[in-house]
Amino acid sequence: DxxxxxxxxxxxxxxxxxxxxxxxxxxxxxxLFWYRQTMMRGLELLIYFNNNVPIDxxxxxxxxxxxxxxxxxxxxxxIQPSEPRDSAVYFCASSLKPLAEAFFGQxxxxxxx
Amino acid sequence: xQQGEEDPQALSIQEGENATMNCSYKTSINNLQWxxxxxxRGLVHLILIRSNEREKHxxxxxxxxxxxxxxxxxxxxxxxxxxxxxxxxxTDANSGYALNFGKGTSLLVTP
Numbered sequence: 001d002x003x004x005x006x007x008x009x010x011x012x013x014x015x016x017x018x019x020x021x022x023x024x025x026x027x028x029x030x031x032l033f034w035y036r037q038t039m040m041r042g043l044e045l046l047i048y049f050n051n052n053v054p055i056d057x058x059x060x061x062x063x064x065x066x067x068x069x070x071x072x073x074x075x076x077x078x079i080q081p082s083e084p085r086d087s088a089v090y091f092c093a094s095s096l097k098p099l100a101e102a103f104f105g106q107x108x109x110x111x112x113x
Numbered sequence: 114x115q116q117g118e119e120d121p122q123a124l125s126i127q128e129g130e131n132a133t134m135n136c137s138y139k140t141s142i143n144n145l146q147w148x149x150x151x152x153x154r155g156l157v158h159l160i161l162i163r164s165n166e167r168e169k170h171x172x173x174x175x176x177x178x179x180x181x182x183x184x185x186x187x188x189x190x191x192x193x194x195x196x197x198x199x200x201x202x203x204t205d206a207n208s209g210y211a212l213n214f215g216k217g218t219s220l221l222v223t224p
Contacts, residue, residue, distance in 0.1 A: 004155075033211055042216035043156075043201070055210065091155055098210035099143055102203075104155035 006092050006105035013112055018080040021108045023092030024073055031098050034067055034077050035091040037107070043091070049075065050098065061086075082112045117145070117185075117202040117215035125221045132189040134218040136202030137182075143205050145178055146212065147187050150199045159187075159200075192222045 005024040013019050025032050034046040047057040052069045060067070064083070069075040079086055089109050093102040120135045136145070144163045148156040162169045162178045162185065169176045175188040189196055199219050203212035 031210070035214075043214040045211050045213065048211045050210070093156075099205045099212075101146070101158045101161060102148075102156075102212060103158070104148075106155045 004092055004094055004103050004105035006090075006108050008108060009106060010109045011111070013082055013110070015083055015112055016081040017112075018078065019082045019086075019110060019112075021077040021090050021092075021110070023075045023077070023105060025075065025092070025094030026103055027073065029094035029096055029103070030072075031095045031100075031102075032069060032075055033093045033095075033102065034075070035093065037089045037091060038087075046077070046090075079110075082110075084112045086110060087112050117204050117213065119200070119202055119215045119218040121218060122216070123219045123221070125223065126192055128192060128194055128222055128224050130192055130222075132192050132196070132220055132222070134187045134200050134220070136185045136187070136215060138185075138202075138204045139183065141180075143209070145176075145185050146203045147174075147176060147185075148201045148203060148214070150201065150217070152198075156201065189220075192220075194222050194224050196220060197222045 007022045032049040036044045046059045047067045048055050049069045067077045089107045091107045093104045095102045117136045117138045146161045147159040150156045160171050160176050162176050173190045178185045199217040201214045201217040203214045
């Protein structure tokens with residue numbers, strides 16, 4: 001397996017634009033997580049899916065953020081409209097089951113100018 | 114919210130020396146995991162220790178867990194320049210399903 005695949009690797013966008021980040025988890029993994037990493041706040045859990053169903057989205061900063069998992073092999077994180085404070089590295093991770101070893105993608109570095 | 118907090122924030126040692134990093138957490142856990150992150154890359158799982166275990170080894174890595182003190186330590190023996198990275202502890206407390214990470218320890222190993 002190629003591991004967790006995220007795209008794009010880098011995204012630069014202007015404030016107010018919509019941004020969509022994509023993730024393909026490892027086949028067979030039932031748990032999918034979106035994290036955000038910044039120097040100030042470290043790694044923050046944004047949302048957790050189990051079997052494609054969002055279980056906990058309490059970490060989503062505000063209504064500008066939304067995430068979907070239409071099937072077991074694809075998830076998106078959308079920010080609309082984007083703001084400069086959204087600049088961060090966004091990671092997708094998957095695991096066989098909750099609390100098991102998590103496999104991380106390479107991340108998407110988002111810069112909002 | 115951060116559950117695990119690593120200490121020290123930064124550590125600089127020479128090749129061949131041992132590196133010890135500590136992690137403290139606040140509430141009861143099912144397991145604790147350590148991850149490594151090279152600059153500009155994703156996190157890579159190193160080792161998982163369950164709440165009923167006290168020590169675990171994997172190659173040059175040794176992890177201890179003291180649930181009474183709510184703390185864990187990661188020891189890297191005979192460090193190499195390639196061990197230079199950030200190291201994070203992660204716990205499942207408060208959620209029961211997702212990992213909460215600390216801010217990490219930045220390790221620099223110089224030749």
